[in-house]
Amino acid sequence: MRLSTSQIAAATGGTLHGPDVDIDSASIDSRSVRRGQLFVPIVAARDGHDFISAAVESGASAYLTDRAPDAAVDATAIQVADTAEALADVGRAVRALLPGRVVGVTGSVGKTSTKDLLAGVLETTFVTAASAKSFNNELGLPLTLAGAPDSTEAVVLEMGARGVGHIAQLCSIASPTVGVLTRVEGVHLEMFGTIEDVAQAKGELIDSLPADGLAVLNADDPRVAAMASRTSARVLTYGVENAADVYATDITLDDELRASFTLHSPWGQAPVKLGARGEHQVGNALAAAAAGGGLGVPLDQIVEGLFAAELSGLRMEMSTTAAGVTIVNDAYNANPTSMVAALTALARLDASRRYAVLGTMAELGDDSDAAHRSVAKQALDLGVTVIAVDEPHYGDGVTHVAGVDGAVAALSELQRGDAVLVKGSRVAALERVADALSE
Structure with a gap:
């Protein structure tokens, strides 16, 4: 949404430094900034202010800052009290339009x-x-x-x-x-x-x-x-x-x-x-x-x-390898409900053998151990062979392995007609297993 930097300064309670220019969107990542954007440096594990110059070189038309603008950076700056709060104010200003x-x-x-x-x-x-x-x-x-x-x-x-x-x-x-x-x-x-x-x-x-x-x-x-x-x-x-x-x-x-x-x-x-x-x-x-x-x-x-409708990536993506093995890549995230849904879908596939490469289900609190064991039991009841990656709480009756290499090694005997589901919480990044199997 096109806004002028004077409009942004008014919306954020900030001070405009430099000419009044237009922006058409915003970014918090200097690596993906494109021409015409507002760069918003966020202070987190790394301080986004360290990347203002790089963002401007990549085409940012203006930037927010919670400190005095850098005179060496040739772009309009809007000085605000807090850049994250100012980004929220930019969102409110656009919403009003x-x-x-x-x-x-x-x-x-x-x-x-x-x-x-x-x-x-x-x-x-x-x-x-x-x-x-x-x-x-x-x-x-x-x-x-x-x-x-x-x-x-x-x-x-x-x-x-x-x-x-x-x-x-x-x-x-x-x-x-x-x-x-x-x-x-x-x-x-x-x-x-x-x-x-x-x-x-x-x-x-x-x-x-x-x-x-x-x-x-x-x-x-x-x-x-x-x-x-x-x-x-x-x-x-x-x-x-x-x-x-x-x-x-x-x-x-x-x-x-x-x-x-x-x-x-x-x-x-x-x-x-x-x-x-x-x-x-x-x-x-x-x-x-x-x-x-x-x-x-x-x-x-x-x-x-x-x-x-096109769904976001790593959600029930299905492919077949050159060897005739079906890969179901549902590795974006996982919780007990979505795990059971994916396992039920796997059980419905016309396949000779069915495997599930499962990573951790994060942030379940005190229910975590019981939830992992319950998912493993339901998988086994569905006739699915479970390979647990770096997650001991799936319990007995499953194959426990370490890392992507361990999962791939456990599946070394895959044959034409087999099917493999790959699923875990985002922290597990199990799409790496799906990629390795596809290769």
């Missing part, structure tokens, strides 16, 4: 895929901007807003949280008019404490909605369904198991694990085929259909958007 179709998506699981599916639906009808990858925190969200084109008619923003109050902070920047809540699960309990705290935090999105807004709630999750009482906005429910405004029947999976179903909604019913893999994506698709329909996307366009 956008139309009312701003959707927040949150939940313990499924929020990135739901965001991607909803973006696909909205793109059929509106000029749409959406969070890249998982840009879902106090830095990523305003960066998404700042990068929205001037012609934007709808925005989809993923919202994550590390504790109570975080989503409320994001909503203070984004002012969403639509809130989509997927599920409340016992994940990130090391940060939240209890599942009730998770529900309280995720529900802050619903609390923030205006009276003329829309809450899209999962009828299959009692904690989410109960959040209807937290808003005066219109409520649309979706679900597979329980009665809902938007629901699916006749669910089937093809040989590529892509789901087809009949979509039922207040706007009619229609057959749907998803491009995304896994039966667990049906619920995410229903959430996207509910939000899209609530914003006025015609039913036939909803169907088209659900099929064409």
Whole structure:
């Protein structure tokens, strides 16, 4: 979104140094800065101020700074008290220029895929901007807003949280008019404490909605369904198991694990085929259909958007090696719910033998040991051979290995017709195993 540096100075309470120039987006990474951007140096493990000169050399038109501008840097500077807070203010300034179709998506699981599916639906009808990858925190969200084109008619923003109050902070920047809540699960309990705290935090999105807004709630999750009482906005429910405004029947999976179903909604019913893999994506698709329909996307366009939507990387990516082995790369992240969903999908594959290379499920708190053992048991019950990478808590009955090399060595006898699922929390970076097997 095009802003002048004088507008940014006014929005951030900063002081403008240098000529008034325009920027069309923002970046916090000097390595990926492109011409016309605002560079925002963040002070974290490394001080982004050390990279201002490099950012300007790469094309940044202006930069924020919390100290006196460097006279040797030939670019407009905006001096602010805190660069991270100023970035949030930039996000608020852009939000004030956008139309009312701003959707927040949150939940313990499924929020990135739901965001991607909803973006696909909205793109059929509106000029749409959406969070890249998982840009879902106090830095990523305003960066998404700042990068929205001037012609934007709808925005989809993923919202994550590390504790109570975080989503409320994001909503203070984004002012969403639509809130989509997927599920409340016992994940990130090391940060939240209890599942009730998770529900309280995720529900802050619903609390923030205006009276003329829309809450899209999962009828299959009692904690989410109960959040209807937290808003005066219109409520649309979706679900597979329980009665809902938007629901699916006749669910089937093809040989590529892509789901087809009949979509039922207040706007009619229609057959749907998803491009995304896994039966667990049906619920995410229903959430996207509910939000899209609530914003006025015609039913036939909803169907088209659900099929064409491109999911973020490392989510149920399927490939076949030259040796005829199927690799399912779902290595972006993991928690007990998504693990079971991926294992269930693997069990449905037409394969001679099925293997799951599993990494740690991080941030589960006191439930971590039991959760890992439970996932391993469910995998074994499904007939899946488990290879646990650097995670002893999967317990007995599985093969324990160290690192990528250990996982690849354990799979040295793979044969044509075998299938391998690779999944773990982001810290495990198990896509390296999928890459090695593919090579």
